[in-house]
Amino acid sequence: MIPSIPVDPERRQQVAAALRAVLPARAVLADPEDTRPYECDGLAAYRQLPMVVTLPDDEAQVLAILKVCRDLDVPIVPRGAGTGLSGGAQPLADGVVISTARLNRILRVEPYARTAVVQPGVRNLAISEAAAPFNLYYAPDPSSQIACTIGGNVAENSGGVHCLKYGLTVHNVLRVRVCTIEGDVIELGGESLDAPGLDLLAVFIGSEGMLGIVTEVTVKLVPKPAQAQVIMASFDDVATGGNAVASVIAAGIIPAGLEMMDRTSSRMVEPFVKAGYDLDAAAILLCEADGTALEVAEEIARMTEVLREAGASAITVSQTEAERLRFWSGRKNAFPAAGRISPDYYCMDGTIPRKQLAHVLARIEEMETTFGLRCANVFHAGDGNMHPLILFDANQPGELDRAEAFGAAILALCVEVGGTITGEHGVGVEKIDSMCVQFGARELDAFFTVKRAFDPGMLLNPNKAIPTLQRCAELGRMRVSGGVLPFSHLPRF
Ligand SMILES: Cc1cc2nc3c(=O)[nH]c(=O)nc-3n(C[C@H](O)[C@H](O)[C@H](O)COP(=O)(O)OP(=O)(O)OC[C@H]3O[C@@H](n4cnc5c(N)ncnc54)[C@H](O)[C@@H]3O)c2cc1C
Numbered sequence: 168m169i170p171s172i173p174v175d176p177e178r179r180q181q182v183a184a185a186l187r188a189v190l191p192a193r194a195v196l197a198d199p200e201d202t203r204p205y206e207c208d209g210l211a212a213y214r215q216l217p218m219v220v221t222l223p224d225d226e227a228q229v230l231a232i233l234k235v236c237r238d239l240d241v242p243i244v245p246r247g248a249g250t251g252l253s254g255g256a257q258p259l260a261d262g263v264v265i266s267t268a269r270l271n272r273i274l275r276v277e278p279y280a281r282t283a284v285v286q287p288g289v290r291n292l293a294i295s296e297a298a299a300p301f302n303l304y305y306a307p308d309p310s311s312q313i314a315c316t317i318g319g320n321v322a323e324n325s326g327g328v329h330c331l332k333y334g335l336t337v338h339n340v341l342r343v344r345v346c347t348i349e350g351d352v353i354e355l356g357g358e359s360l361d362a363p364g365l366d367l368l369a370v371f372i373g374s375e376g377m378l379g380i381v382t383e384v385t386v387k388l389v390p391k392p393a394q395a396q397v398i399m400a401s402f403d404d405v406a407t408g409g410n411a412v413a414s415v416i417a418a419g420i421i422p423a424g425l426e427m428m429d430r431t432s433s434r435m436v437e438p439f440v441k442a443g444y445d446l447d448a449a450a451i452l453l454c455e456a457d458g459t460a461l462e463v464a465e466e467i468a469r470m471t472e473v474l475r476e477a478g479a480s481a482i483t484v485s486q487t488e489a490e491r492l493r494f495w496s497g498r499k500n501a502f503p504a505a506g507r508i509s510p511d512y513y514c515m516d517g518t519i520p521r522k523q524l525a526h527v528l529a530r531i532e533e534m535e536t537t538f539g540l541r542c543a544n545v546f547h548a549g550d551g552n553m554h555p556l557i558l559f560d561a562n563q564p565g566e567l568d569r570a571e572a573f574g575a576a577i578l579a580l581c582v583e584v585g586g587t588i589t590g591e592h593g594v595g596v597e598k599i600d601s602m603c604v605q606f607g608a609r610e611l612d613a614f615f616t617v618k619r620a621f622d623p624g625m626l627l628n629p630n631k632a633i634p635t636l637q638r639c640a641e642l643g644r645m646r647v648s649g650g651v652l653p654f655s656h657l658p659r660f
Contacts, residue, residue: 183219190228206258209250209251220258240624244257244262248311248316251319278298278303281389287317288316291313307339322375324373331547340387341387378627393459396456397491399445412425413524414477415549423457433497434446435501435504435507436500442493445481514554518590520585521551527580551586594632
């Protein structure tokens, strides 16, 4: 756990005064009572009071904040809704938070182009609500979509239930407008499907607020399917359920959603949302088909057959739209429902090859004994994107440390079986040490080279996502020859 660092009051006064000289008074918060709500994001076990919080109204004010920070050498932490689970928006004691809360306008919905142009503080779900009159919607649907912003989605390359079929944020964003730390406004991507030059849009999406401040986003909209139905398939053991996921994809079917919940998860969520889950099953799969009535009927029939062959003990198909939404509401509310059975939870996020699901779930079960903590599994199974929820009580001495060690062991396992330490929640501060497990010195060098090209002074969201070699060496995860680290020119903070 990172201890909270006290803010230097003199420095705060200096920086706040410089910001107030270029911004309306209400756009600068420096009193600890006002900045307290920003002290953490969804990784609430870690808290740090920021030095100053800014709430710009427009792009010109974002540029003015960046100039003050550049001139005074102040680090910057961009922030959307603060729902991130890896500490990406966690503030710094010597840093300025740029909140996009007031950059929340939907600028245009273009039904013929099937696009929307929005400011970064617009909520994910608000885009689909604005597109609904045109029978369109924005496909990537994180479970936090009621609150999280498109700026945060871009920075994390967020996913969701429907991303298996429709793609992640990176596949659904056409263009971003970005303020750079050097005071330029650049546009990456374009309104058409491809843009000339290097694909910097793909570099930027998922860059966790480390390369620039997003001030405008053009997203793709897709037509709402005429119909959708979801299958709830029950399994007597988790491994059979895991293998069934691989079987569905191997059969050439790309469901609109393919999610898995183990018994701990379905039992924790059922009393909360009354989704109608099979509480006796060791695991359930939710498999959605969407399209025309004919397409849905055909795909549901094929998936039913594959799931039965793969060992499903029961299959229920939603018969009404209300029932379909009820099945999904349980899945979408699983994280908040964890609070009903545990004072705290730690949500991990790693991705593995689908064929490894059964093996990894079995190993996680063994780790529950090793670390003496329970773990609920609810996740985007079709993408192999695991979300083990480690349940703990931060008030019990040592439990947070054990939860962190459990999480790190799961991520190491993901790498061991050919996967990655993140799927959609980003690295932030949470997984920065696990980056040393996944990447070597040359790769870290390449990451820092990209970072420096956008942010030579290393002021944007520093000390997140990319570990220094020093840090990896201290963890014993970097080979040090003759007392000398490779790539000794890399930052040592
Ligand atoms: C209950 C719950 C369920 C969730 N379910 C999912 C899920 O299904 N899929 C998923 O992918 N995630 C999920 N998340 C995680 C989280 O909601 C996403 O990562 C989301 O994209 C964060 O958006 P935000 O607006 O809250 O961003 P924040 O948390 O405020 O910030 C996230 C990152 O984006 C950066 N950032 C924010 N705005 C900008 C900007 N304008 N310019 C540059 N950088 C910026 C921040 O610096 C930070 O690094 C869930 C979280 C919760 C609490």
